[in-house]
Amino acid sequence: MKKGNDKLTISVNKKVKDSYKKFCENEGLKIGKQIEKFMLRELENQKKGGRK
Secondary structure, X not given: OOOOOOOOOOXXXXXXXXXXXXXXXXXXXXXXXXXXXXXXXHHHHHHOOOOO
């Protein structure tokens, strides 16, 4: 694990996770990085007055 990173445990539907993992593998993406990017987008949206 990279310095400054923290682990996050979540529970998701296995079929959805497996499908998304396959998608990420096919696209050369890391699933953890995709979740991190999603979280950053949500925080940015909140700053701009988006979803709360």
